[in-house]
Amino acid sequence: MGSNIRLSVLYAFVFLLTLASVARSFVVPNGILKHRSDKYGAEYKAKEFHAMKQRRHAPGRSDGSSDVIKPKVMIVAMFYLESYAFLNNYKPSLYGINITVPGLSPRFPQVYCTATGEVCHVTTTEAEINAAASMSALVYSRLFDLTETYFLIGGIAGINPNYGTTGTVTFARFAVQLMLQYEIDTRQLPVGGGFSSGFFTQGTKEFKNDLYPATIYGTEVFELNEALRKRAFLAARGAKLSDTEEAAKYRRLYPMAAARSPPGVTLCDTGTSDTWWSGSVLAESFGNLTTLLTNGTGEYCTTQQEDNASLAVLVRAAAxxxxxxxxxxxLRTGSDFDRAPPGVDELYHLLQAPQGGFEGALANVYNAGVKVVDDIIDKWGEVYRVGVKPTNYIGDILNTLGSPYGYKPDIGVASQFVVPV
Structure with missing residues (x-):
């Protein structure tokens, strides 16, 4: 009987040891459960084991903790081809440290960093919900100290031919959420409405596109650091930009000088929409909205699917x-025009036209973006560590951050501010 009891105890002890070992394999050093993607396998486990060893040598918090990465730059991509722009080209390699972050997209569950931890890269997946979920997972994971990190959101976008062409690199001061409006199908618009788009601002009682919205959700518009934007613009102007013969041929169909010119670097603003829209009617409507929500300052020139979502997370994290x-x-690069050239059918333009801008736009995310990253790393001690002081209001339409640099909001309505001015 006694030997049977001892044997049972031994089996139980071995079982507990095995269970503890399995549990440890699913826990990162600070005790947070690891996320496992649908593609997680033995090769990922091996990479993680190698990465976790390297993390001990990465710079951590100011208190000396080494299991928290403190990057100088966090590069943010939205889908796999945008991510390859940096992951396949940046030196030193961004595969020096690989960190699985709970809550990131199952398609892109890891953040990749250089071996020193100075530069990191995350991919959110496309569309507003994915961007918000992934950025939230990143900033609230506590696997990183992001208090001094520069975020470079870099991806492709549709481009307004009045401001640029395919391959053009743009830096935004304002990001406007385009679809946060009322909409009526254009086939059911009232006669004599005065404009052809079915969009008009929320909370208003009239069918007009020049009335400031009476209902505000808080994510309609964000304003970024103009001084930093200009510094990034100057750094990127030295980049050698890619182009294609096919893109050059298609852009000649447009009468606008900006559309016909080769790719360059410019300052103009971006609009966020989950709907991949196209056409001059919508473009005009959204351009008007951008002007309206920025009190006449913003200039709509690119359209994409994520930026307001990412910026909403970053404002709340900053708060x-x-x-x-x-x-x-x-940073957004033009991969296609947001409207067809004269004489070209809009549906053909959207789905079949040989615009030729995709390849150059992807390449220029890196060609221009790496200049910005290099400037931050090279000038860290003399410029970027203390920060590039804003010369304008920064934040959201609600004044959530409370005008941190003393500039009164130039977007929004005072009665809706979270923090009174």
Whole structure:
């Protein structure tokens, strides 16, 4: 009987040891459960084991903790081809440290960093919900100290031919949420409405596109650090930009000088929409909205699917003291025109036209973006560590950050501010 009891105890002890070992394999050093993607396998486990060993040598918090990465730059991509722009080209390699972050997209569950931890890269997946979910997972994971990190959101976009061409690199001061409006199908518009788009601002009682919205959700518009934007613009102007013969041929169909010119670097603003829209009617409507929500300052020139969502997360994280919203850069490159050239059918333009801009736009995310990253790393001690002081209001339409640099909001309505001015 006694030997049977001892044997049972031994089996139980071995079982507990095995269970503990399995549990440890699913826990990162600070005790947070690991996320496992649908593609997680033995090769990922091996990479993680190698990465976790390297993390011990990466710079951590100011208190000396080494299991928290403190990057100088966090590059943000939205889908796999945008991510390859940096992951396949940046030196030193961004595969020096690989960190699985709970809550990231199952398609892109890891953040990749250089071996020193100075530069990191995350991919959110496309569309507003994915961007918000992934950025939230990143900033609230506590696997990173992001209080001094510069965020470079870099991706492709549709481009307004009045401001640029395919391959053009743009830096935004304002990001406007285009679809946060009322809409009536154009086939059911009232006669004599005065404009052809079915969009008009929320909370208003008239069918007009020049009335400031009476209902505000808080994500309609964000304003970024103009001084930092201009610094990034100057750094990127030295980049050699890619182009294709096919893109050059298609752009000649447009009468606008900006559309017909080769790719360049410019300053103009971006609009966010989950709907991949196209056409001059919508473009005009959304351009008007951009002007309206920025009190006449914003200039709509690119359209994409994520930026307002990412910026909403970063504003809230800044309010919680986890990031510095003055250290956010939005770079978008033109992959296609947001409207057809004269005489070309809009549906053909959207689905079949040989615009030829996709390849150059992807390449220029890196060609221009790496100049910005290099400037931050090279000038860290003399410029970027203390921060590029804003010369304008930064934040959201609600004044959530409370005008941190003393500039009164130039977007929004005072009665709707979270923090009174």
């Amino acid at each position: 919680a003291g986890l990031v510095d919203f003055a250290r956010v850069i939005v």
